[in-house]
Amino acid sequence: MTLMEHLRELRSRLFKACLGLVFGFGIGYWLADRAIVLVQQPVCKVMKSRGRECDFVQLGVADFFMLELKVGLWLGLLITAPWWMYQLWAFIAPGLHRHERKYAYIFISIAAPLFALGAFLAWFALGHGLEYLLPEEDVVHTSLDITRYVNFITTGMLVFGVAFEFPLVAMMLNFAGVLSGRKLLGWWRTVVFIFFAFAAVATPTPDPFTMSGLAVAMSLLYFAAVGVALINDRRKGRNRSVYADVADDEISSLDDYTPEPVAAATSVGGYDPVEAPTPVDGPTPVERPRSLDSRYDDIT
Template sequence: MAFALRRRGSSKFERAADGSMTLIEHIRELRDRLFRASIGIVVGFGLGIWLARPVRSLLQEPYCQLDGSVVDGKCQFTQLGPADVLLLDLKIALWVGLIIAAPVWLYQLWAFIAPGLHRHERKYAYIFTALAAPLFAAGAVLAFFVVSKGLEFLVGIAGEDVANTLEITRYISFVTNMILMFGVAFEFPLIVLMLNFVGLVSGRKMLGWWRIAVFIFFLFAAIVTPTPDPFGMTALAICLCALYFAAVGVAMLNDRRRGRGREIYAGLDDDEVSPLDTEPEPVTAGGRVDASEPITGPEPVAAPQPIERRYDDMT
């Protein structure tokens, strides 16, 4: 009875953490959390429909600031299909709804997986989550700035004999893809820190890779930036390099805090032979082994009695 009362007073988090929750209860909890996350996304989608037009106007702003894009006081785009703008607004509303409902569905996801993590692992997850959103937002702002500068080159290279009225869905997809790529690229330092915190890579080793990292950053920036001018490529590459070196600095502080790098082979180069102890150890004589006592023979086995003599009168 006391055990039942104790379990009844325990929360779902405690029961899932100590393993007392059954499989059916886990499945029911997953169903409930998926339902709550879906409700949050539906509510966010409703708000996204209301915000779809202002968000679309914000995404159109880089093109509308160019010369020749405004006709009769209005920024002109082309619509190929009769329902293209409607479908585009629904797509924007879904993305906006996911962003608005992110605290809800992220909490439901975290509440389901957190009981399976240790306390220090949950602490690291809080830190990484708190850093992921600002880094993604910084990448999105930089992408919007690069697109604003890059469109001027891309539209101007067509010449005066080509009309620059852009198709609305392809233009919005171009801007959103740039924002997504830049935002994901800014999450790279978190991956570096995660590898260091779990003990796979040390800060000293990551510092030794700085030439390769800088080359990869400039190569990635040259591929994803929309213009061949060095301005956008350099802006993205410098930001990624700065974030990488900041992550390396945090990793080296973490290594110093944990005492890494003090092993016996820490001060050796990769091509240096580790020190070996070649001094022979003296061999001493073994101790005297006494003779074992003789083994006695087995005792004789009594012959079995007849069946009628094994039991008394009561049995």
């Protein structure tokens, strides 16, 4: 395919993906109110355990409407994920080899459950973190802004889900031959420190429980990825020395090699002399460029 044909193919795939996203946004907007009520459950559970009402307020006139649109868009992305991911894959897959497509299927099938696991851990950790973040009733009366609260929960779920993909990236680099399992294992102290530092910055709550939960989960997944990398290196023989099958006292076989004499490049030795090169034809004149109107197409 030419460059213009690739651009037309990309435009067609993006248009189909956007149509699916619009359809998913309609369904997501219809389910937005139910999703917002579901997101309210962690804080309402804490409030009811203390004998208090679960109060939410709206500070702006259009805040709740904009929140419904935002939640509907997120739900639309999740609902139509198989469709727009297929459109992206259909554009990329023809340029990959068969083994590259096989690895892509494996990593995609692992990435989705890891993201869901991270989002579930965020839901669980943030729900327990609210018990320490919300003050008692005799200290201050709590009325939460619904927009800021939903952003707080969804941001935590997104951060946890993306963070759970980091060990998968390390495993992909090992399968690509960039990093070895031994090198990944040798970096474990630095990696664990980076995980705790990332969790301290990325988690939306200042409590140590949410941060520790994210960092410990990422560390466990990293060691699992290192184990898979070591097994993959052993299967492919990457850590094996080139002379592993050669004994220390085994002599080289170069003594048995007898070089053949090289004759002179003359007709006497049986070789014909090199012929003189043929002249190259002169360049043809370049045509005058056409105007922009004659070169117009539907891409540019």
